[in-house]
Amino acid sequence: MKKILTNKNILMYSIYIHEATAHKTPQRFNKHNCFLCCMMILFFVLLNSCKKIVQVDTPPDSITEKNVYTNDRTAASVLTYIYVDMRSQGADMAKFTGLLGDEFTLWSGADFNLQAYYNNNLSSSMSMDTGKEIWNLYYKFVFTCNGAIEGLIASNSLSPNVKKQLLGEAYILRAWYYFYLVNLYGDLPLVVGTDPAINSKLHRSSRKAVYELIISDLLRAQELLNPAFVNGQLNPGTQERVRPTVWAAKAMLARVYLYTGEFDKAELAAGEVIANNTYFNLVGYEDIFLKNSREAIWQIQPTEVGWNSTDARLFNLSAIPTGVNAGKPVYFSDFLLAAFEPNDERRSQWVSSFTEGADTYYFPVKYKIAEENGTVNSPETLTEYAMMLRLGEQYLIRSEARARQNKLGLAISDLDMIRNRAKLPLIAVTNPSISQSDLLNTIFHERQVELFTEWGNRWFDLKRFGKVDEVMSVVTPVKGGGWENTDELLPIPYSDLVTDPNLTQNGGY
Numbered sequence: 041m042k043k044i045l046t047n048k049n050i051l052m053y054s055i056y057i058h059e060a061t062a063h064k065t066p067q068r069f070n071k072h073n074c075f076l077c078c079m080m081i082l083f084f085v086l087l088n089s090c091k092k093i094v095q096v097d098t099p100p101d102s103i104t105e106k107n108v109y110t111n112d113r114t115a116a117s118v119l120t121y122i123y124v125d126m127r128s129q130g131a132d133m134a135k136f137t138g139l140l141g142d143e144f145t146l147w148s149g150a151d152f153n154l155q156a157y158y159n160n161n162l163s164s165s166m167s168m169d170t171g172k173e174i175w176n177l178y179y180k181f182v183f184t185c186n187g188a189i190e191g192l193i194a195s196n197s198l199s200p201n202v203k204k205q206l207l208g209e210a211y212i213l214r215a216w217y218y219f220y221l222v223n224l225y226g227d228l229p230l231v232v233g234t235d236p237a238i239n240s241k242l243h244r245s246s247r248k249a250v251y252e253l254i255i256s257d258l259l260r261a262q263e264l265l266n267p268a269f270v271n272g273q274l275n276p277g278t279q280e281r282v283r284p285t286v287w288a289a290k291a292m293l294a295r296v297y298l299y300t301g302e303f304d305k306a307e308l309a310a311g312e313v314i315a316n317n318t319y320f321n322l323v324g325y326e327d328i329f330l331k332n333s334r335e336a337i338w339q340i341q342p343t344e345v346g347w348n349s350t351d352a353r354l355f356n357l358s359a360i361p362t363g364v365n366a367g368k369p370v371y372f373s374d375f376l377l378a379a380f381e382p383n384d385e386r387r388s389q390w391v392s393s394f395t396e397g398a399d400t401y402y403f404p405v406k407y408k409i410a411e412e413n414g415t416v417n418s419p420e421t422l423t424e425y426a427m428m429l430r431l432g433e434q435y436l437i438r439s440e441a442r443a444r445q446n447k448l449g450l451a452i453s454d455l456d457m458i459r460n461r462a463k464l465p466l467i468a469v470t471n472p473s474i475s476q477s478d479l480l481n482t483i484f485h486e487r488q489v490e491l492f493t494e495w496g497n498r499w500f501d502l503k504r505f506g507k508v509d510e511v512m513s514v515v516t517p518v519k520g521g522g523w524e525n526t527d528e529l530l531p532i533p534y535s536d537l538v539t540d541p542n543l544t545q546n547g548g549y
Contacts, residue, residue, distance in 0.1 A: 109195035112202045116274065118188050119209050122181055123282070126340045128350040129177075130426050130495050133220065135354065135370055136174065137496035142515045143376050147369040154369060159521030160512065164531035164549045172533035174224060178217045179231065185214035187234050201266075205274045205283075208264030212284050212292065215257035219296065222250040223500050226529045226546060243542045251300050258296065262289040269319075279332045281339045282425065287313055287320070288338040291429045294437045299504060303441040310438035313337065313431065320431045322461060325389035328432070329406050331425040335432060339425035349424045352407040355493065357394035359410035364394075364401055371401040375515060379488050385463045386489055404493045432458060432490060433497075440483045446476055455483060458490055480505075503528050524548055 109115045138144035139157040146158040153170050156162050162171035188210040192203055221228055228250050229242035265286045268276035274283070290309050297306035313320065321334045328335050329349075342349055357363055357371065364371060372391065380387040392405045407424050439454035452474070456466040467474060467482065474482070484505050491497040502508040508528050516523035526548025537543050 109191040110197040112199050112273075115192065115195070115198055115202065115206055116272070118184070118191075119206060119213065122184060122213055123340055124343050125177075125181070126428075127342050127344070127426055130340075130428070131349075131351040131354045133174070133496045134351070134493040137499035138370065138493060141499040141502055142373055142511060143492055143498055144370040145373045146519075147364045147366075147371075149366065150369040151366075158519055160516050160519070160523055160527040161521050162527075162531050162549070164534045164537070164545060169534045171530040172535075174220065175530070175533055175536075178221050182214055182217050182221075182231055183234065183239075185210045185217070186232060189214070190234060202274050204264050205266055205270060208261045208266075208286075208289070209284055211257040211264065212261040212289050215254045215261065215292065215296075218250055218254050218257075219292070220496070222247055222254070223299075223496070223503075224530050225532065229540070229543060240540060241542055242540065244544060251296065254296055255293070255300075258289050258293045262286055262293065265289055280341070281332060281336045282341045284338050284428075287316060288429055291337045291434055294434060294441075298437050298441055299500075301444075303444045306441040307438050307445070307447075310434045310441065313434045314438065322431055322435075322457065325385060325461070328430065329408075329424050329427055331422060333430075335430045336425070336427060337429040337431060337434075339427055341425050342422060348409045348422060349407040349426055351404075351426065351493070352410040352424070355404050356392075356408070356410050357401055357403045358392065362394065363396050371403050373515075376488075376492060377402055379485065381464055381489075383463060384489060385461070390492075406493065427494065433494075436483065436487055436490065440480070440487075443476060443479045443483060448474065448476060448479055451479060451483070455479075455486060458486060462489075 108118060135144070136157055139146055139154060140160060144158075146154055150158075156170040163169070164171070189207065192198070192207045192210065195203060198206075218228070227244040227246055229239075230245040230250060230253060231239050231242065232253070233239070261284070265284060265288070266274075266276055267286045269278050269281050269285055270276050270283050271278040271280065291313050294306050294309035294313065297303070297309060319334070320337065323333060323335045327333055331339065331341070333339075344350070347353055352359060354368060355370070357368055361367065377391070380391075390404060390406050391402055393400050393402050395401075407426075409423055435454045435457050439451045439458075442448075442454065443451035452467045452472070456468055459466055467479075471478075484501060484507070487501055488498055502511055509523070509525050512523045512527070516527075526546065529546045531549040532543060532545050537545060
């Protein structure tokens with residue numbers, strides 16, 4: 041099969057997408073050609089997902105070959121290929137982690153794999169290997185980033201500004217994928233190159249070592265990425281926010297420093313992003329997830345024919361086909377619905393309902409429109425882009441970082457920026473002498489109702505704040521499962537354990 045569809049083939053399709061979206065006013069796709077392009081990319085993704093990235097052999101015409109990095113066009117298309125797939129990764133992360141935690145209820149007719157997530161009953165064995173979707177996909181793109189980094193560093197043919205921007209993008213993308221892998225699986229095999237002889241014999245590295253690589257990659261990205269938003273030719277001067285900038289690297293660094301307990305650095309990095317009101321402002325709830333929103337630090341443009349955002353297609357029960365079904369198998373849990381304070385604007389703006397017979401289901405509408413207004417993907421018909429990083433999270437990061445340094449007044453000020461938008465009473469007015477522990481609990485709650493269904497934030501917060509056992513020991517029995525403290529990490533896929541004897545399994549599996 042490798043001879044039928046190779047990485048070179050998919051690169052050409054990525055070039056097609058890259059060129060069609062490259063200009064300030066992108067070309068419209070012919071509907072048939074766009075559909076074929078997306079299907080070929082999907083076929084390639086499925087084909088390659090069958091191979092484990094820590095063991096994959098590099099095909100002779102793979103994207104790591106030097107010839108790909110001899111001109112700006114093909115080099116840019118390597119990373120465009122990743123962005124094409126990223127359009128749905130946020131929705132999938134929200135679905136899986138929302139089922140693991142307390143955000144979603146699962147449709148009773150859902151498949152066995154989703155039931156395993158929902159019941160916190162994943163497994164890793166020859167007969168039952170659940171929970172491997174993210175591992176397989178994210179390591180595949182780690183490998184793609186590694187190949188891009190090697191190829192870009194070695195290339196002497198690219199325009200200097202293109203090489204610099206693409207290398208920065210490759211570093212931030214690798215950091216992004218490792219951030220999610222380490223938070224879902226714990227200790228990881230650190231794949232930093234493309235040599236299969238090395239990759240097939242890796243031991244798991246500590247979480248500390250993984251975070252050191254993530255921070256190193258983000259610092260490199262910060263040095264390389266353009267401070268302005270760039271277009272398809274990687275030139276500044278576009279309104280589109282679909283390629284990462286130095287501000288995306290800073291925003292991601294702020295999050296990572298918060299997770300590693302480097303609170304002074306988290307405060308500083310988030311503060312730099314917040315201070316840049318040339319590009320970023322808090323906006324109204326109806327505008328946050330629109331394309332080119334001023335709250336957006338980094339977005340991904342949808343590429344599916346006839347689709348707006350993948351999130352709306354997955355979660356909006358009012359969109360055709362309506363209701364809860366195999367394609368839309370999740371809806372809000374009572375736990376999340378009960379978390380909103382009275383008169384919280386987010387409850388009315390971001391939560392909708394669908395009634396079928398005697399049952400009413402509640403679902404997220406951060407992304408409101410599932411279909412396009414037109415018939416093909418173009419700037420004129422797409423209205424919502426998938427959010428990667430946004431300013432609201434940066435205020436919450438800085439608030440928590442300040443609270444953990446006992447800078448309570450400053451922490452309250454940041455928190456109240458988010459509460460004010462939600463039309464809730466301000467902490468500075470209602471409880472100005474709040475204790476540090478109570479303020480941290482308030483921030484924990486505010487993150488729940490501000491960042492729900494966004495890239496797994498709630499699941500990671502449960503673990504990060506040390507509340508996962510307390511919460512899930514109540515939630516999991518309601519979902520029909522039984523909670524054990526080892527359930528906070530996903531299992532390493534059985535097939536990888538068999539192929540690489542140096543890998544060890546997480547406890548409890």
